[in-house]
Amino acid sequence: MNEAPKNENTANETPLEDAPTHEALWEVNAMAAAMHARPLGDLPATISGLSIDTRTLSPGDAFFAIQGDRFDGHDFLTAATKAGAALHVVSEQKLPALGRVQSPLLVVDDVLKAMSRLAEAARARSKATIVAVTGSVGKTTTKEALRHGLSAEGSVHASAASFNNHWGVPLSLARLPRDARFAIFEIGMNHPGEIRPLVKLVRPHMAIITLIAAAHLGHFRDLDEIAEAKAEIFEGLVADGTAILNADDPRCGPLATMARKAGVTGIRTFGETVGADYRLLSFEPAGDGAVMEAVIDGETVRVELASRGRHMAQNILAVLGAASLAGADVHRVAAALKDWRAVKGRGGRDRLPMPAGGHIELIDESYNANPASMRAALDVLATTQPGEGGRRIAVLGDMLELGDSARDLHAGLIEPIEAAGADIVFLAGEEMKALDDVLESRVKREWHENPGELLDSLLKTIRTGDVVMIKASKSIGFSPLVDKLLALYPPTAATTDAPGTPAGDAQSPAPSPADDIDPAGAAT
Known part of the structure; x- marks a missing residue:
């Protein structure tokens, strides 16, 4: 069997990466x-x-x-x-x-240490503007949107999939072509001290922290400790580098303080909050997507998006702000984002033709989950209109690594489920029993011990017009549910929301537990 090393705690994935563009790397x-x-x-x-x-x-x-x-x-x-x-x-x-x-x-x-030394050499020879992205949610989505948007301005290199850990970051950096204009790296963690050595390899010009949320809470005392771990990213910024923070995050102020303590003088913010440097003016669903307007460096910028999820606006604000700091034409970047699509498992959408005619809408959020990303995915479900006779169906699995807060955080999903107008909720996993208990008599629901049992019931339930959103932590194994639906009801090219990144040249082990989760289902 010709497999590369894998971490026992993670599942396989097929990453996406920019294909080599040079004969000699x-x-x-x-x-x-x-x-x-x-x-x-x-x-x-x-x-x-x-x-x-x-x-x-x-x-x-x-x-x-x-x-x-x-x-x-x-x-x-x-x-x-x-x-x-x-x-x-x-x-x-x-x-x-x-x-x-x-x-x-x-x-x-x-071999791993040698690859890190090669990564150092790649960084030393590069003249690219380098952006590092971390955060509990939104990191992979932000990285991929940056990759796509900045490609309108020049060659872009970015880490594949969620290659954000102790081997993924050195590998991605060692693959950096000498003449790339921009380079985007995702940096993740699930314990304190994991970001520090990686960001010191990357030495970015900009460091984005998307949001602090309850991902991997089981490994931390509280959200403040998660923020401190994320703030390690400031320690690798180059002199005169810039920290880009979420003004709507309650921990924006403490993060800014930690940035200054790390010697960072350039701090920019994004969000809806008055006074944010990159501020959202409006976000409105439009057709199958949305239109947003933002003020970036005093200019109003309009962006058409293929996603209806409002959480995407936060990611795009960070993208536009970073593009502006990188000297890119923000309007060209915004125009390029019209063609960007969420990738498989992170908000990708497919219209699956049904045998009796019509279709169901499948929202694939199966890559990963935490409380913040669950709420964001349910918001997408809420804004997606079922077809005639259709229903909103949420298919939810356990959110892992939440420690002693797991039961309360699972039960707390009842509020966004009701706000989403979910007609039916399918649940799987031991942790989801807490949500099953509170949903009783309030929303039609089914709990199953495992994804296989859930799938059997789901297939008997779905019908033309339904919108089906699938989300769980990666190791729960919900991606096979998506694969089975796609195999049974193959979407045509005209009905699929294809990934917005090119297929890559290398498949590697799935990311290690040094991951965070983004609202589109990505690992951090």
Whole structure:
């Protein structure tokens, strides 16, 4: 089996990433020097990309044999060679067992550490304007919107999917092309101290904190402690760098104070709050999407969006503010966002044709969930009008890592469920029993022990005109529910809301627990 290392606590995903646009990403001599590597064999002059997964390795890539919790990349060197790897980066300690490998090698003390050294070299040679994004919600969505919007102004490199942890950030940075104009990196955590070393690698010109919310609350005392962990991102800002904070977040003030303590003098804010530097003027649903107007540096900017979720406005304000600070034409960036779509599992929408005619509307929020992202997803459900005879159906699974607050936070979803006008609620997971209890006699609902049982009942229930929104923490396993619906009722090209990012050249292990969750279902 030709799999790369995976973390046992996470599920697989197919990430999206910008495909290589240059024949040579690295000259091998420079790469070896940066990694302190010992060359063995007939090495090529250049490599075209970096991979840690043989399943999606492209010919000409360098394969990094990373040691994971469950898999060791050194076990897949033969598969990497067959896939066209130009060379392998391997550990000195593993070398005695690699006698049969005839491919060119770069031998290093530790493969992950060597990749981090290569990331440092990539940062040192880059002249790109670099943005780092963190936050409990909205991070992946903001990163992807930045990628799409800034592409109207020049070449953009961005981390794939939610590659935001101790291997994802170095890999993404090491893949940074020399001549990219912009680079966007997502940085995540679920424990204190995890952002600090990553942001010091990236050294961004701007650091966005989208929002502080109850993601991974089980690992923290309270939201203030989460804010302190997120504020580590300020420590890596370059001199004269800028912190971009959510003015509508109650912890905006404390975050600004922490930024100043870290030596940050440039602080900008976004939101609806009077006095925000990048301020939302209006947000109105329009057709299948929405139209928003904002004031960015004294100019009114109009943005047409494919999503109806009001939470998207916060993300887009941060995008426009960062674009302005980067010297981009904000109106061109705003125009480009008209074509941007949420990606699979993070708010992607499909119209699924039904056998009897008509369709159902599927809102895929299956990638992850916390209380803030649940509320945002239910708001999207509320603003989506069912077809004739249709109903609003919420399919919800457990929100994990909430600690002692789990029961109350699950039960607290009754308010946004009722506000969304949900006609039927399907629930799965032990934690969702708390919500099942409070929904009794108030909203038609079904609780199931697992997603498989839920799916059987859901398939018997749905009918033409329904709007179905699916959301849960990633490891609950709700993405197969979406896949099953798509397989049973395949959407045509005209009825699907396709991802707004290009397919990538590399599939890697799913993000580690150093994740946060965004309102579109993304990991942080």
